[in-house]
Structures are given as C-alpha cells and as structure tokens.
Amino acid sequence: MGKRTPQPITATPARRLTRQRLRAVLSGEFTQLPLEIVRQIVTNAAQDNIADSPLWVAQSLALVCREFQNAVEPILVDTVRLTRRNTLSMKSQFDGDRFARTRHFIALDIDNCLFPPSKCLVSFTGQISTLHRLVNPALGNCRPTRFTLCAAFNRVQDSFDCITHLHIQHGLLSYHEEIQTAPFPRLTHVVVTLNQIYEHSAFFDEIATDVPLLLASSPTIQRLLFRTLQLLRTHSDNVAAVLQRLADTTRDERLWLDERSFGQDRLRLLVDHLVWEEANAQDDIWYTGRQLYHPQDSIS
Structure with missing residues (x-):
C-alpha cells in the first residue's frame, strides 16, 4: 500500500454551550473564581475562537453573559x-x-x-x-x-x-x-x-x-x-x-x-x-x- 498522505489537522470548534451545559458549569467551581479571573477566561476564549468559530463566540459567550446577569441580578x-x-x-x-x-x-x-x-x-x-x-x-x-x-x-x-x-x-x-x-x-x-x-x-x-x-x-x-x-x-x-x-x-x-x-x-x-x-x-x-x-x- 502506498504511503498515506497526512491530512491537515483542523482545530475542532468548541461545542456550543447550551443552557443545560451552562448550568452544569455554573454549579461547579467556576462560580468560586474571582471576578478578574472569570473576566480573563472569557476574554481569552473570545480571542482564541473568534477567527475559526465566530458563531460560537457570538452565541455561547453572549449566552454566558446573559445567564450570569439573569442569575445575579435578582439576587442583587x-x-x-x-x-x-x-x-x-x-x-x-x-x-x-x-x-x-x-x-x-x-x-x-x-x-x-x-x-x-x-x-x-x-x-x-x-x-x-x-x-x-x-x-x-x-x-x-x-x-x-x-x-x-x-x-x-x-x-x-x-x-x-x-x-x-x-x-x-x-x-x-x-x-x-x-x-x-x-x-x-x-x-x-x-x-x-x-x-x-x-x-x-x-x-x-x-x-x-x-x-x-x-x-x-x-x-x-x-x-x-x-x-x-x-x-x-x-x-x-x-x-x-x-x-x-x-x-x-x-x-x-x-x-x-x-x-x-x-x-x-x-x-x-x-x-x-x-x-x-x-x-x-x-x-x-x-x-x-x-x-x-x-x-x-x-x-x-
């Protein structure tokens, strides 16, 4: 058999963060992080994915922000x-x-x-x-x-x-x-x-x-x-x-x-x-x- 030509490796876009998955994340240790670290995580995630997965950035990260506000505002x-x-x-x-x-x-x-x-x-x-x-x-x-x-x-x-x-x-x-x-x-x-x-x-x-x-x-x-x-x-x-x-x-x-x-x-x-x-x-x-x-x- 001939030598197989290597296929280019493409980055797999992060899965869209549904509301169900988001609630599971929010109920874990992520909620215990300081605000500065949370902000940096979100910023880095947006920068790392904006080129290959702009739809994920627009939908999932926006969903995160809305969910955070919806969760926190009634308590505030x-x-x-x-x-x-x-x-x-x-x-x-x-x-x-x-x-x-x-x-x-x-x-x-x-x-x-x-x-x-x-x-x-x-x-x-x-x-x-x-x-x-x-x-x-x-x-x-x-x-x-x-x-x-x-x-x-x-x-x-x-x-x-x-x-x-x-x-x-x-x-x-x-x-x-x-x-x-x-x-x-x-x-x-x-x-x-x-x-x-x-x-x-x-x-x-x-x-x-x-x-x-x-x-x-x-x-x-x-x-x-x-x-x-x-x-x-x-x-x-x-x-x-x-x-x-x-x-x-x-x-x-x-x-x-x-x-x-x-x-x-x-x-x-x-x-x-x-x-x-x-x-x-x-x-x-x-x-x-x-x-x-x-x-x-x-x-x-």
Whole structure:
C-alpha cells in the first residue's frame, strides 16, 4: 500500500454551550473564581475562537453573559439597603424598572422618599413616614406585609392594613406611643427587641402591666415575641422571670421569649447582628424564641 498522505489537522470548534451545559458549569467551581479571573477566561476564549468559530463566540459567550446577569441580578435587587452614603449614587437607577422585583427594602438612617414602590415588596425596614409613602395608592400597588421599625414610633393617623408582621427594634413598652397597634389592624406577629432602658428598675417594673395592655390593644395578634439582646444577662434573666410569671398567670399562649444576651459588648454586637438580620432573616425572625405557656403544663 502506498504511503498515506497526512491530512491537515483542523482545530475542532468548541461545542456550543447550551443552557443545560451552562448550568452544569455554573454549579461547579467556576462560580468560586474571582471576578478578574472569570473576566480573563472569557476574554481569552473570545480571542482564541473568534477567527475559526465566530458563531460560537457570538452565541455561547453572549449566552454566558446573559445567564450570569439573569442569575445575579435578582439576587442583587432582592434586598436593597439605602443609606445616606449610597442613596445619591443609586438615584439614577430609580427611574427604571430595575427594582421592580425587590422584596426587601431597608432604609435605616434616612427618611427615604426616592425609592420606587414595588408591588413585589414583602418587607420594609425603616421609618414609618417612609412606609406611609411606599403604600400610597397613588404611587402604585406596594403592599408589604412585614415592617421593622428602626426609629421612634411617630404618631400617625393612617391605617396600614397590609402589615401583618411588626418588629420594633428598640421597643419601649412604657411609652405607649412607641408600641402602637392601632395603625396596624391586621397584626398577627409582633416582635419587640427590648430597649436597654429595661435595665433600670423604674421601667422594668412596668413590664407586667404593659404587656397585657399591648395584647389587649390588638385582638388579631397570634404571637408576641420579646427579645433581650440589648440587656445584660442578669437583666435578661429578670425579664424572663417576669414574663414567665405573667404567662403562667394569664395562661396566654401568645407570649414568646428570645432571652439571648450579647453581654458587656452588647451594643456593638447588636448593631452588627441587626444589620445581618435585616438582610438575611426577614422570613425567620418571627418564629424564633420559645413559647412561655403550654396548655399541657397546667394539665400536668
């Protein structure tokens, strides 16, 4: 047989990256790479294939970029946190529909009148004046069900009938204007993170009187959770004892307690904890703690 003439070796174009294959890639270690390396990989892939496989570059790499954006964007805008520092830089994005899918909006240190109301909004953390603007029917159909109050509870005449879950981060039961349930006629879950002022006996002694008043003010409440994160351990234990006696006396199954305490460094740790909680535990905080009264206890 004669000598076979070698055939030229042609580079095999990379296979087109389908959505199914792309998801397999994205679920692997590639997602753990730093952004700079990912960018360089994509750039090199485009440069290496543009001459022989321009169609692959146009279709597959474009698909990668779109898939990355589609995967990341909903996560980026799911929780939006506005402060005095970043509001101006984000203002230009408020006019479009980028935040139409935002579910959690946090505006701690500002009365923010810029953020566009979103019909997907589930929870809001901030001042009650901002909540008033968000749920204004004239601005859209924004109906969050969960509200975390991070500042003083200013008296309002409005009725926020969309709110069923209320968290007061620095609760003061002794000042009844702080714990208003009238603006929230459909409350089912209330969380009160007690203010550190309850380390003083003048306020501590009023807990047993104020808690029943709070429960009586809203017959729709199903769960009232007190948290002692701001108190020293000794005072946290004292509050727990008072609430336990109250629950045993009234046989009220709605009373719950989270008696964790951050100790001597509580104020600094509390700030960090609340920041983390606002962004990561909007759906969980309402169901923490332990129930203080169980009907079976009285039977036994």
